[in-house]
Amino acid sequence: MNIAWKEIKKNKVRFIILGSIVFLVSLLTFIISGLANGLSQDNAALIKSLPDGQFYMAEDAEGTNSLSRIDLKIQDQTLSETKDAVALSIQMGFLNDEDDKQRSVAFVTSTESPLFENVEKGEIVLDRSLQEAGLKVGDTLTNDQFSGEFTVKEFVDQQKYSHAPVAFINMENYKEMYRTNEMQLLFVPENSEFPTIAGLQSYTNKEFLSAIPSYSAEQLSLNMIVWFLVVISALLFAIFFYMMNVQKIGLYGILKAIGVKTSTLFKMMWTQMFFITTIALVFSIGLSQLFNQFAPAGMPFSLTATVTIQLSIVFLVIGFIGATLSGIQIKKVEPLQAIQQGEV
Structure with a gap:
């Protein structure tokens, strides 16, 4: 030394x-x-904030969640038989604020679950980055595909998807916007048994992250x-x-x-x-x-x-x-x- x-x-x-x-x-x-x-x-903050588990999407979607559609019978059966399972959809889109400025967001909706924000019809919960961009609680937002208006309920931290702030909306509002009754994904947390579902392909959190474009x-x-x-x-x-x-x-x-x-x-x-x-x-x-x-x-x-x-x-x-x-x-x-x- x-x-x-x-x-x-x-x-x-x-x-x-x-x-x-x-x-x-x-x-x-x-x-x-x-x-x-x-x-x-x-x-991918939206996905990384979830516990370890399994995502399920349609086999013919080939790992692209936007192309996946979960049959309603399979969805209902899985949710009823598998503890803590949740059905959800993620779609990229736009919101127009009160100044008619367009903002890119990732719309997310889900069945009732503590893993995601649950909002009422006409309400919307946004990632806090949009608050920093000038939006505030109580603002009224619109979407070209939606006949009504969204009222900002609150802001949440670290909820991003594909570099866009997440916008949580009610399932009924989502169905009207995207003209569908089917959800894109099923998610089963780690504390449940992972079922094998015919016609659906399962992905771990890491595998699902890899399927996100550009990730x-x-x-x-x-x-x-x-x-x-x-x-x-x-x-x-x-x-x-x-x-x-x-x-x-x-x-x-x-x-x-x-x-x-x-x-x-x-x-x-x-x-x-x-x-x-x-x-x-x-x-x-x-x-x-x-x-x-x-x-x-x-x-x-x-x-x-x-x-x-x-x-x-x-x-x-x-x-x-x-x-x-x-x-x-x-x-x-x-x-x-x-x-x-x-x-x-």
């Missing part, structure tokens, strides 16, 4: 450069991860960038410590000659890696959380403590691996040969 600290003080510039690079890469990783989580929440492509692209940055960090550690070790072959030979164990040399290198990485992570976490607090209102950014801790552990692990791989040459150092090489 003492040797490691002395070397850091002696070669401050080198370690500051390494620390700065790790800081910048980890900061970029935290920010992109926050954007990925924010976009995920903005794209998989969006998340795959951002997560790929995150892991590329992690791999780059590992390479940086390996290259940096490899170059350092090459320059210190003679020193390692002398240390081995006077009885210093190889394990002690590895511990010195690991201590340096841990110290540099920890300092860099502290600064990058601080700045990313500051960015989280002051990110523009319209930017979907969510960096939770859990994700931050997980990424920090990943950086420490890959730093350990990178430093260890670069230090394999230390084990091969022969004292006399290394001393002679250092003299050349």
Whole structure:
């Protein structure tokens, strides 16, 4: 530990450069991860807020809920025989406010269930983002497909679908708007037995999320960038410590000659890696959380403590691996040969 600290003080510039690079890469990783989580929440908060369970939709819909239709007899039988089961529909559409401004929403209706907002005819419950956009409780909204008017009952938090705020409406109003008596989906929560229903295909929450347009492509692209940055960090550690070790072959030979164990040399290198990485992570976490607090209102950014801790552990692990791989040459150092090489 003492040797490691002395070397850091002696070669401050080198370690500051390494620390700065790790800081910048980890900061970029935290920010992109926050954007990925924010976009995920903005794209599918409605589904992610549900407990684990099974979604059912018509087999011929091929995973597209907007094309699914649940037969009324199957729906009634499932709801009566399966505890906590709920039938629901999700349709993209528009609302016109009192200033005749059109707002894109995802209309959601369901049978009576604590999992979804239950509203009376003519009422509507909206995601809070629409309140921030200027709507308020008591406002009257219209829809071109609906003969009546909607009165805003209340606003709820974190209810988005396909990047659109959710609008919960009464089932009878939904049927009039979309000219159908059939619902699109059945959902059975985890605390119930999952039935096998003829003519319907079942999906886990994760599988259903993947069926949302753009969700998989969006998340795959951002997560790929995150892991590329992690791999780059590992390479940086390996290259940096490899170059350092090459320059210190003679020193390692002398240390081995006077009885210093190889394990002690590895511990010195690991201590340096841990110290540099920890300092860099502290600064990058601080700045990313500051960015989280002051990110523009319209930017979907969510960096939770859990994700931050997980990424920090990943950086420490890959730093350990990178430093260890670069230090394999230390084990091969022969004292006399290394001393002679250092003299050349």
